[in-house]
Amino acid sequence: MRYNSFTEKLKNYFTGLGDRHAGSRRFLCWSYKQLSSITTSVYLLGLMALFFMVGTIFPQGGSIDDYIKEGGGFVFFVKLFGLLDFFSSPLFLILAFIFFLNLAICTYERLLVLQESPTFPKSYEPTHILMLAPDFSNAHSELRNAFAKLKFKVVSKDDDWTVVEKGLPYKWLTWLYHLGIILCFLGFILTYLFSFEGTITLKPREAQTLVPDTTGRIQSLWKDKTGQTDFHLKLDSFHTEYAEAPELDFPKDKLSRLAIGLGWKSPDYEMKGESLTAKDWRAKIKVIKGSGTLAEQTVEINEPLEYGNYTFYLLGFEQNFRLSVEDNPILLEAKEDEDIFIPGLGDSIKFGTFRSGTLYKLDGTIEMLKPYTIVKHTGKDTDEELGRIEPGAIMEIDGVNIKLVEVEESAILSYRYDPGVGILWWGGILVLVAMALRFYGSWYRIAYQVTDTASIELNIMTRGLGSSSTKIIKSLEKHLPITKQS
Amino acid sequence: MSSYDLILSRDSYLLAFELRLFWSITFLYGLSFLLFAFHILSRTPVLGKAARTTLILSVIAHTALIVLRTFEGGRAPFQTLYESLSWFAWSASLTFLYVSRKWKDIHIPGVFVTVLAMGACLYALLSRSPAVEPLAPPLQSYWFEWHVILAFFSYAVFVVSASIEATYLGVKPLIGRGAEAYGFSSDMLEDFHSMAFKLVLFGFPLLTFGIFSGAAWANEAWGRYWSWDPKETWSLITWTVFALYLHAKAIPRFKGLPASVINIVGFICMMMTFLGVNWLAKLLGVPSLHIYAV
Numbered sequence A: 001m002r003y004n005s006f007t008e009k010l011k012n013y014f015t016g017l018g019d020r021h022a023g024s025r026r027f028l029c030w031s032y033k034q035l036s037s038i039t040t041s042v043y044l045l046g047l048m049a050l051f052f053m054v055g056t057i058f059p060q061g062g063s064i065d066d067y068i069k070e071g072g073g074f075v076f077f078v079k080l081f082g083l084l085d086f087f088s089s090p091l092f093l094i095l096a097f098i099f100f101l102n103l104a105i106c107t108y109e110r111l112l113v114l115q116e117s118p119t120f121p122k123s124y125e126p127t128h129i130l131m132l133a134p135d136f137s138n139a140h141s142e143l144r145n146a147f148a149k150l151k152f153k154v155v156s157k158d159d160d161w162t163v164v165e166k167g168l169p170y171k172w173l174t175w176l177y178h179l180g181i182i183l184c185f186l187g188f189i190l191t192y193l194f195s196f197e198g199t200i201t202l203k204p205r206e207a208q209t210l211v212p213d214t215t216g217r218i219q220s221l222w223k224d225k226t227g228q229t230d231f232h233l234k235l236d237s238f239h240t241e242y243a244e245a246p247e248l249d250f251p252k253d254k255l256s257r258l259a260i261g262l263g264w265k266s267p268d269y270e271m272k273g274e275s276l277t278a279k280d281w282r283a284k285i286k287v288i289k290g291s292g293t294l295a296e297q298t299v300e301i302n303e304p305l306e307y308g309n310y311t312f313y314l315l316g317f318e319q320n321f322r323l324s325v326e327d328n329p330i331l332l333e334a335k336e337d338e339d340i341f342i343p344g345l346g347d348s349i350k351f352g353t354f355r356s357g358t359l360y361k362l363d364g365t366i367e368m369l370k371p372y373t374i375v376k377h378t379g380k381d382t383d384e385e386l387g388r389i390e391p392g393a394i395m396e397i398d399g400v401n402i403k404l405v406e407v408e409e410s411a412i413l414s415y416r417y418d419p420g421v422g423i424l425w426w427g428g429i430l431v432l433v434a435m436a437l438r439f440y441g442s443w444y445r446i447a448y449q450v451t452d453t454a455s456i457e458l459n460i461m462t463r464g465l466g467s468s469s470t471k472i473i474k475s476l477e478k479h480l481p482i483t484k485q486s
Numbered sequence B: 001m002s003s004y005d006l007i008l009s010r011d012s013y014l015l016a017f018e019l020r021l022f023w024s025i026t027f028l029y030g031l032s033f034l035l036f037a038f039h040i041l042s043r044t045p046v047l048g049k050a051a052r053t054t055l056i057l058s059v060i061a062h063t064a065l066i067v068l069r070t071f072e073g074g075r076a077p078f079q080t081l082y083e084s085l086s087w088f089a090w091s092a093s094l095t096f097l098y099v100s101r102k103w104k105d106i107h108i109p110g111v112f113v114t115v116l117a118m119g120a121c122l123y124a125l126l127s128r129s130p131a132v133e134p135l136a137p138p139l140q141s142y143w144f145e146w147h148v149i150l151a152f153f154s155y156a157v158f159v160v161s162a163s164i165e166a167t168y169l170g171v172k173p174l175i176g177r178g179a180e181a182y183g184f185s186s187d188m189l190e191d192f193h194s195m196a197f198k199l200v201l202f203g204f205p206l207l208t209f210g211i212f213s214g215a216a217w218a219n220e221a222w223g224r225y226w227s228w229d230p231k232e233t234w235s236l237i238t239w240t241v242f243a244l245y246l247h248a249k250a251i252p253r254f255k256g257l258p259a260s261v262i263n264i265v266g267f268i269c270m271m272m273t274f275l276g277v278n279w280l281a282k283l284l285g286v287p288s289l290h291i292y293a294v
Helices: A003-016 A019-035 A038-057 A064-069 A075-081 A083-088 A090-115 A139-149 A170-194 A254-261 A421-440 A469-479 B003-042 B045-073 B081-102 B108-127 B142-174 B186-221 B230-248 B257-284
Strands: A128-132 A153-157 A162-167 A196-202 A232-244 A247-249 A268-270 A276-289 A292-299 A305-307 A310-325 A332-335 A349-351 A355-360 A366-377 A384-389 A394-397 A400-417 A443-450 A455-463 A482-485
Touching (some): A019 A090, A038 A083, A038 A090, A038 B230, A038 B257, A064 A075, A075 A083, A083 A090, A090 A170, A128 A469, A139 A443, A139 A469, A170 A421, A196 A232, A196 A310, A232 A310, A232 A400, A254 B003, A254 B108, A268 B003, A276 A305, A276 A310, A276 A355, A292 A305, A292 A310, A366 A394, A366 A400, A384 A394, A455 A469, B003 B045, B003 B081, B003 B108, B045 B081, B081 B108, B081 B186, B081 B257, B142 B186, B186 B230, B186 B257, B230 B257
Parallel strands (some): A232 A355
Antiparallel strands (some): A128 A455, A128 A482, A153 A162, A162 A443, A196 A400, A232 A276, A247 A268, A276 A292, A305 A310, A310 A332, A310 A400, A349 A366, A355 A366, A366 A384, A394 A400, A443 A455
């Protein structure tokens, strides 16, 4: 095994240090030997799978107090092993580190093997025997020509056996996707150590500076939070698209569903109430510095803005309603779907989602929505709908006049600093390309010899799903007068 | 009648037709399963052939159903769990028919595939809403189709691989003691079994791409490529178990029964990723970001 080369170096190093380090020497050599073994990989992969499972059984990110309050069990073990933040716990990190070492050492050892010149056995066990026509002469050269036509290259030749090869170098491809996984690991490590994130709410036409209230694990060693950015963000406009979505009147009980299958009942689509669903929302964001605009982009859910080491994602929106009651100049503020108490009214009321923007109608037409929201009386179980109100309009509720003065729509952005993403994608691409070529491609090594009895003995070794020894035999039959094969 | 009434009655009619067709397909999967089961119990090859023919009919009808659903929704038909279950049943059955074309006298693996297909269809029909809904904003991404198609393709391949593996484990002790009635002989059993390994080899890069594309998509939509969400974690568990299987196949000590067991464990993990995780999340109160797939 190749690991001997490295363990030899270790041995030599410790021998130089004297007998005092003999124990350490043996332990290090043993550890290296274990970590360069594929059997260790099997055990570690099994352990990793078990550890991942643990992380799906216990709710991640919650506090231990909430966990106990909600009746969670195994509290002693949960505390001991940090099971509520398991993927950041020392237990998991130690296992992940050992697994990474195993992966890195195996990849290194494999590289050493790949760099060596290949050796070939003296003889092979035939997997196929091809009988040639009795009058056929010069089999050696004809066979060589046949393999050359099939684009095989001679890699070894002695008196008896000739070895030819063709196809993608599968050992290198295997090595490459393992290297890709190492790169992905490095990406994870960078993310774990340096990344941080937060949210920022952008109000319309107000420039705001990003002031993170946190920082990455490594940065937190010398500072509590990352400094504010030297640029500002401005929400230029916010636009929502709606689609009319009819509701389906469909039974929940299983027998009625079976009745639909048998044609005894029918499902019905109906337009009920608003029947609107948010199809998309977009925020036009400007990055500004002084009086200049540095960048400008319409951000959507799947289209973030990247600027200054940060990526900004559109997380959602927030709606604030300003109301005046009985023409009182002091305005009341309310948020979407939150109770508000109005002086003079016994019960609280609430405002539904403010609808404005483009409406994609069921009949295929598109129209701009006349902005409105729905006012509801807050009930114990269900809310009672009082009606629609548009900006600037007045609604009388139980004798009290309420005017919707203004609606402000803000964009909620999440921001993230993550230096691990780039290396992770490059690693991912390497993994995918090398793995696809290795698994779906083809590679052949054929050892052959022509015997005295006018037959060809072949030892065919294949790798990859694209390879087929039957295909190769059929191709050889086209070039050689083969009478029989076994 | 207004244009809205016309549209609503048209959509209602199409959905009613779709549901009747879906129930018929489920019945055919069930019939195919029963025929496969009777073939195993009675050792009658003709029942196996009848089961296979019934399955072919089911898949043809299911293909029509998938096309109809795509037409109804105007998008790829795997947004909701109802649609995903249908797609899963169809892709697993289709993959089984394609893979098994080389050994037409062997029918046992069909019993596993058809019971899964029937179970998935019944779950969709009895417990999920068939409403056609507009695509949710996070799903409006070019990653959506790639991520789901490749992940489900890998699921289908793993289902067939597990069915071959289970058949192999069941039939191996019967070689020379009646396995011939099921179309097996001692010289072809290992060749048949090698198909389970080849299928995992085929499915593993697809699953890898499924996970990477999911991470890339999450990075665009949620701002994090990995959140240790239960579905993400279970997909990683499935990947790890199949990586374990591929490594075990390279070690003489593990390449026999242990590798076969790992392959079946991988299939169970895959089912956990697809369905079990939703149940687990509900049971344990663990929130999931993949809520639209529930």
